[in-house]
Amino acid sequence: MAGIDTGGGHGGKRALNQEVPLIPFIDFLLCLVMFLLVTAVWSQMARINANAQVPGPPQDEPLEKQEKPKTLHVEARGDRKFQLIWKEGSTVINTIDVERKKVNVGNDYRYPDLAAKIKSEWEANGTHRNKTDPKLDQAVLSTDNSTPFADVIAVIDAIYTPKREMTMGNTTELVPAFNVSFSMN
């Protein structure tokens, strides 16, 4: 058993040796382990973000001088293809068609081709790619009203595939390159 041996104890003097009480310590640790195991949350739940485009406070700059941000519109209508449309305001800059190819992953499915195309498009045309830029590029998702939610999540997941570094204060984090919102029409 663990103890502290300082020698001594000779010549009628009290020995200074001490035994560390390990058994109550082990009991305490076991109780702690039991408590933590019982209260542990083993959930694998996470969230995927979407942002409603709420107008900010009015700006002093006249409307025509304000810079129109470049946005990527992801059209997930029909079951044959996706359409990626780069727009500046209401002006269409570029349109790309991507084949709608599902890849099953367990009970769900993914769109790896769409994810790869969105990544290459962002690398070529993304506006906010600098580390110190606090803004993200905007992606707008348009779907049919009858599209199941699982399909919506698979497309949002593909949009979040490209990542970039963002410096906030002293720390640099890897964040999704796009901010997703829904087209409401």
Add this chain to the structure above:
Amino acid sequence: MSGDKPLSRFHQPIAVPGRRLLHHIKLGFVRKKVVGGGGRSLNQEVPLIPFIDFLLCIVLFLLASFSATGELPLDKNVKLPNAENVIDMVEAPMVAVTGTQILVDGVPAGNTRQIEDAHEKRIQRIDELFQMLKAKRELWRTLKPDKPFPGVVILQVSKEVPALVVKSVFQTAALAGYPNVSFMVGRLGEEEGK
């Protein structure tokens, strides 16, 4: 004296019984080896120190993964989709859409039938949900007047729910003052997703 004559067994002096086994072996060291003397002691020390180290490691791991907020309230009827590019959960009002029912933190807040059964399929504001979320926002502002309102709401939506319902709930939440909408999903392992 009758010293040559051995005493009967009833008259022998009482003596501590000694080892009798193999006592006929004359050489002491041979006898000791034969009977197993000088062997390893059978006493065993339980190695407590590594055991304590192991327990401490478990305690530290469990403490690091301990969540004081408790289990996430997940409606048992909701079948969530999975996604790869996800972020960790935060504490926020939870809106569950299961079948035709809408629940806010487990409390009924309208249903989706009015949207699905409408003649014209268009995005609608769900009044009951709107009122409940608005009340929650006002309560938060009353309780924490000095902190900015985060405006985060988490939607638990079943896989099969149509996008029309999702967009209606999304828009209702945004109108009620929650522009940061998150969808609750299962975490898909990276190796699984490849």
